Amino acid sequence: AQLALSFNQMAAHLEQTETMRRQLIGDVTHELRTPLTLIQGYASLLGSIVKENKDASDLIQGIVTGERRLLDVVNNMVDVSKIDNQALLVRKSAISVYLIVKIVHNEFKVALQERKILLSVTELEGLPDIQADPELLGKMFRQMIGNAIKYTPDGGSITIQGKKLCASEAGWDGKEAVEIEIIDTGIGIDPAYHEVIFDKFYQMGPVELHSSGKTKFKGGGPGLGLAIARGIAQAHGGRIWVESPGHNEETFPGSRFHVLLPVGN
Template identity: 30%
Template sequence: MKKNSLVSKLLMTFTLIIATCLVVIAIVLSVWFENYHFNQRKQQLDLQAALISKERINVYNGNSQLEDLSSVANYVSLSIGADIVVTDYRGVAISSSESKQSLLRTQIIDSKNVEDLKSGKSIEDRNGKNRAFGDSQYVYYKPIMYGDTFIGSIVMTTPLEQIKGQLKQVYTIIWVSILVALVISSIIIYYVCDRLLIIPLAKINTAAKRLAKGDIENRVYIRSKDEIGELADSFNTMAESLEEVEKNRREFISNVSHELRSPITSIKGFIAGILDGIIPLEKEKYYLGIAYEEIQRLTRLINDLLDLSAMEAGKLKLNVSEININEIIRHCTISLEQKIKEKRLKVDVVLEGQNLYVAGDRDRLIQVVNNLIDNAIKYCNENGNVKISTRSKGNKALISVYNDGATLTEKEKTYIWDRFYKSDKSRTNKVSTGLGLPIVRHILSLHGEDIWVENKTGDKGVIFTFSLKKV
């Protein structure tokens, strides 16, 4: 166990708290027990003093001799292990147990105590420093009353050492049990901390280190529902998203390589054919034309990629101004006329008013509209219909691009926004990269706007709609 480890810190803290509590308990118990022990002694002395009192009264009445009193005192002294002296009303010793014979006829109670005793009160002195009895004595004074008359006192002394000797044993038991309790509780705390904290944390730590080294599939399995369990769950979620990111990165690289390789391969083929003379002279121009188209495609692909990465890195800044979206739509439709004619499409443009002014980046919105109309043309059946419309809704302008043709499945609806996603790979491979819609969506979200796609059920088709802020 390391000095700075969590478990040692916790163990120290808990042990300190428990130790403090236990010490307080021990002190309270000791004090309480000492009190209890002295009270027991006092009760015992009280009981025996009654016997002596009775004999003293007999002597007082002349029914007994002082010798009888002495023998009772002696007998009691032996049975309870205390020295006993009986005094008269002035505090002068008149009788005693054998051990205290030397005190007879001397004043053994000072006058202040005699006054107290006269009122019938007994006096307990737990640390008696009495000239007559010596230091460190437990001294108990008990008045002897005959009716209302104070006729003397009984003084009982026990060396404190004797009483404390019995207490010491109890103290030892108390402190030893507290020490044992402390050790046991520390061991329990250590194991509980270890099981609840240290082992799971170590698991997470190991997993994090492995993750840092690239083991992305690694997960932590902790079943507890507490904060540590939550931490493990968060760790797993993080690992999952890292795995997802890593998967995307790999896919992206392979997609990009693939998209770059096919035009380069064909360009290389044509040029090699021309250089080797395999392609006849009169066909050279034709193949150079195809190569030029491929290069244009490559340029577009690279531009798209640069755009996307700029947008994803948040580096693309919009140049927002007041623009006429109707004008942009007309402009894009005209620029795509060639393709429309090739597929013999019927294009319907239904615009709200002559002009519809919105806030946006002109070049970027041209890119959006171009991509959407290009898609509509590309995915429309021959002789099909395309409809482009604008309308206002509150402070928004809604722009829709519709084409008839195949509808999208639910899965496609979510994936078409992903980079390089192409649903019909064979049909569109030559002219698609699958970057159009992700770019469109990025541009619109930079504008703070949205784009969505719906299937038209009546005359089957797909309709893309996006919003812009009117000005």
């Protein structure tokens, strides 16, 4: 009985520590966001004042770029922290997945051109509207499409397709769903890692590369993208998983990410 008691106390203590840790990440990232936004504002103001001076402008551009990347990481941490605390606010309305994917596709146009990657979107127009949060779904697809670009070599291709599943196919009781697939011709993922890549801070690339841009081949990232994508899918009652025959940087077996989202509430 004594043993059970101390075990329970230990478990309670652990849970408390975990709650405090989560709270801390949430608070710290929140506090970081304000000064970062200030720096960004002042740097771009300074940029407009010295715009005739090429050297000064270039230096300020460097500050703005670095700052933007930092803000991006902090924003991702805020999202992960919300997901951890089940505090993600989902504002649902009837939305077209096709439209959201198109918007995100557009954001990556320059990167896709630079990397000579062909992204094609097929079969999404015919899908029914779904009850979902447009901003969150945009975030989810941004992470997944960003990854597909990052882990596909120059000259590769990405296909985004989707289909509607009836209730029995989706495996939910009485709910219709849409299934979106993001297929790339990239380096692929070893089956041993198909689950852990969705954990926060998990990444397989070497850390040395992490200062390079996020759409560069195997470029940097803090390993939060798929944790956010999964958190968003789950907050909508959906699922997300990956299929890939394995990792190979010579034959490029590619990866196929699936997202299943319920059509209704």
